[in-house]
Amino acid sequence: xxxxxxxxxxxxxxxxASSVPLILAAxxxxxxxxxxxxxxxxxxxxxxxxxxxxxxxxxxxxxxLAVIGSMISGLIISIIFGVLTQSLLTNHVATGLALTxxxxxxxxxxxxxxxxxPGKEFPLLFVNLKENIPFLGPILxxxxxxxxxxxxxxxxxxxxxxxxxxxxxxxxxGDSPTxxxxxxxxxxxxxxxxxxxxxxxxxLAGAYLSLIYTPQWIENMTGGRGxxxxxxxxFATWSPIKVLIGALIFGGITILQLHMQAVGLRIPVQLLxxxxxxxxxxxxxxxxxxxxxIKLNTPTSLGQIFYKEK
Amino acid sequence: xxxxxxxxxxxxxxxxxxxxLAIFLTLFGGGIIFYVLGFNPLEALKFFFITPxxxxxxxxxxxxxATPLCLIAIGxxxxxxxxxxxIGAEGQLIFGGIVGGGVALLFYGHDGFYVLPxxxxxxxxxxxxxxxxxxxxxxxxxxxxxxxxxMLVYVAKLLLDYLVVGPWSNPEGFNFPETRQFSESARxxxxxxxxRIHAGIFITLITVFLSWLILYKTYLGFQIKVSGLSLKTxxxxxxxGKTMIIIVFMISGACAGLAGVGEITGPIGQLHRNxxxxxxxxxxxVAFLGRLNPVGIIxxxxxxxxxxxxxxxxQIFLQVPKYTGQVFQGMILFFxxxxxxxxxxxxxxxxLKKNEL
Numbered sequence: 001x002x003x004x005x006x007x008x009x010x011x012x013x014x015x016x017a018s019s020v021p022l023i024l025a026a027x028x029x030x031x032x033x034x035x036x037x038x039x040x041x042x043x044x045x046x047x048x049x050x051x052x053x054x055x056x057x058x059x060x061x062x063x064x065l066a067v068i069g070s071m072i073s074g075l076i077i078s079i080i081f082g083v084l085t086q087s088l089l090t091n092h093v094a095t096g097l098a099l100t101x102x103x104x105x106x107x108x109x110x111x112x113x114x115x116x117x118p119g120k121e122f123p124l125l126f127v128n129l130k131e132n133i134p135f136l137g138p139i140l141x142x143x144x145x146x147x148x149x150x151x152x153x154x155x156x157x158x159x160x161x162x163x164x165x166x167x168x169x170x171x172x173x174g175d176s177p178t179x180x181x182x183x184x185x186x187x188x189x190x191x192x193x194x195x196x197x198x199x200x201x202x203x204l205a206g207a208y209l210s211l212i213y214t215p216q217w218i219e220n221m222t223g224g225r226g227x228x229x230x231x232x233x234x235f236a237t238w239s240p241i242k243v244l245i246g247a248l249i250f251g252g253i254t255i256l257q258l259h260m261q262a263v264g265l266r267i268p269v270q271l272l273x274x275x276x277x278x279x280x281x282x283x284x285x286x287x288x289x290x291x292x293x294i295k296l297n298t299p300t301s302l303g304q305i306f307y308k309e310k
Numbered sequence: 311x312x313x314x315x316x317x318x319x320x321x322x323x324x325x326x327x328x329x330x331l332a333i334f335l336t337l338f339g340g341g342i343i344f345y346v347l348g349f350n351p352l353e354a355l356k357f358f359f360i361t362p363x364x365x366x367x368x369x370x371x372x373x374x375x376a377t378p379l380c381l382i383a384i385g386x387x388x389x390x391x392x393x394x395x396x397i398g399a400e401g402q403l404i405f406g407g408i409v410g411g412g413v414a415l416l417f418y419g420h421d422g423f424y425v426l427p428x429x430x431x432x433x434x435x436x437x438x439x440x441x442x443x444x445x446x447x448x449x450x451x452x453x454x455x456x457x458x459x460x461m462l463v464y465v466a467k468l469l470l471d472y473l474v475v476g477p478w479s480n481p482e483g484f485n486f487p488e489t490r491q492f493s494e495s496a497r498x499x500x501x502x503x504x505x506r507i508h509a510g511i512f513i514t515l516i517t518v519f520l521s522w523l524i525l526y527k528t529y530l531g532f533q534i535k536v537s538g539l540s541l542k543t544x545x546x547x548x549x550x551g552k553t554m555i556i557i558v559f560m561i562s563g564a565c566a567g568l569a570g571v572g573e574i575t576g577p578i579g580q581l582h583r584n585x586x587x588x589x590x591x592x593x594x595x596v597a598f599l600g601r602l603n604p605v606g607i608i609x610x611x612x613x614x615x616x617x618x619x620x621x622x623x624x625q626i627f628l629q630v631p632k633y634t635g636q637v638f639q640g641m642i643l644f645f646x647x648x649x650x651x652x653x654x655x656x657x658x659x660x661x662l663k664k665n666e667l
């Protein structure tokens with residue numbers, strides 16, 4: 001019995017690990033969207049983060065530099081989006097798509113010489129506790145520092161948005177850029193900062209994939225996680241805590257699907273792999289049906305171009 | 311001194327000149343990227359944009375790739391013009407391919423002129439039905455069409471994977487993930503011996519013409535354009551918004567489905583895992599580069615098709631990954647959107663006035 005319990009613990013630990021990139025990317029995008037900017041480039045920023053993190057790890061042999069570097073790369077690539085949408089007032093949807101297409105291509109170009117190189121072992125914390133405590137051990141211990149950060153992040157984001165002045169400013173900018181601007185807030189500056197923050201978090205999410213989750217570089221390795229992260233933000237109706245819950249559900253489906261394949265259940269593999277996407281659609285339908293409910297939380301100016309006559 | 315002023319009206323010449331500016335900037339940007347990666351930029355650009363179309367075969371390949379791109383982009387222009395963000399054309403293409411391919415397998419061994427038209431029709435209907443999912447969910451459940459259409463791309467890909475590995479796989483195919491080769495009666499006729507260019511190009515051209523008719527000569531086209539410019543005006547004028555959303559998605563899905571069926575009955579000739587190199591996503595760029603205008607889209611599809619060919623040539627000669635094409639595609643869209651700034655704003659270079667000195 002204790003073995004079974006321990007197995008469930010390991011399963012939960014695996015679910016947590018697979019939800020980390022979703023939590024990181026979605027929390028970053030949540031801040032961006034709260035400021036009224038819809039950045040569909042999550043997938044592109046993630047994949048750039050993944051390759052830069054991995055490449056830096058190979059070149060410098062230093063995991064700390066690799067992680068920081070991936071965040072900086074995500075941030076740099078999001079500057080393109082910032083300049084276009086904020087300074088040149090381009091359409092958010094089209095610009096974000098271009099960012100994703102560009103990011104996937106660029107990462108493959110950079111990654112050409114890094115295919116097939118084995119990754120480095122990422123240090124995990126409290127490994128002996130993980131092995132000695134049944135059930136709770138594999139859940140709470142033996143993870144990377146990024147996982148602990150990811151699970152803290154939604155709470156930090158929640159506090160930041162609700163209780164701090166900057167959080168209030170971001171929400172004000174997202175809900176009514178014109179009034180915020182009249183109050184003397186530099187809307188463009190706030191939005192730029194939120195875009196860059198989102199980029200850095202997506203970069204980190206990518207690095208988690210290429211450095212820890214599947215430590216190697218594979219072309220297109222994010223495999224649609226960026227898009228799921230985007231869906232998660234809507235799923236969570238822009239609430240950080242619900243992002244955490246949603247990410248765990250999606251992580252759960254991913255892991256469950258792997259285990260069902262391993263057990264050899266007679267369900268087509270592809271149907272199981274399609275589950276997260278179908279689930280997203282169903283959830284979107286359920287939460288969007290009540291238009292008042294979704295409007296209550298949606299940043300009012302989401303995706304709209306703000307132009308201040310000088 | 312530089313002064314930026316808002317333009318009161320957009321001049322049509324700039325409207326169609328900025329895409330050309332964007333293409334030049336992309337070439338320049340691409341040259342820089344090649345230089346940074348250690349290639350001779352001019353030589354690399356030559357491999358990318360000139361070598362692929364320097365012979366008749368290459369030119370035919372260009373048209374083979376432009377055929378689906380143009381078709382999908384035309385369909386998308388209906389959606390984008392009316393502010394509906396269908397970005398799941400890739401899924402609609404695949405689903406159209408699945409339905410058309412299924413019919414082709416059903417007619418396996420049949421001869422007769424009627425086989426191909428039925429397959430093509432089936433493909434168009436398949437794409438149309440698949441596109442109606444995000445449309446219906448948007449109109450009746452208020453669901454975000456961007457996310458739904460995109461999630462369906464993955465569903466369609468996995469469905470295709472399931473079919474070609476499982477029930478539809480070639481019985482004599484040694485378990486390769488592919489179906490039988492379709493019968494000759496189910497294949498799109500090629501136009502010239504030895505070249506892959508096929509009759510699908512006529513479907514594309516006819517669709518372009520029909521779209522021009524619908525968009526510029528019918529009341530529906532007028533409604534689509536008005537809704538795109540101002541949703542409030544459209545509502546005030548009493549247009550049936552919901553019906554229109556569904557119609558534009560149907561048109562766009564049918565076009566993507568046609569593109570899918572054109573691919574599988576044309577150059578491919580069977581179903582397998584990768585029936586489209588992301589044509590559905592790239593067509594979004596084509597639609598924008600062509601300014602959502604039927605004629606513009608024809609030119610844009612040729613240019614973007616060239617990035618596909620260029621990536622293939624560069625893969626052989628420069629050993630760069632095939633995803634390099636996407637770098638150029640992304641850059642074109644960046645520069646195009648960025649240069650739109652010139653449409654709405656005037657940049658004036660003023661001399662310093664005396665009192666400022």
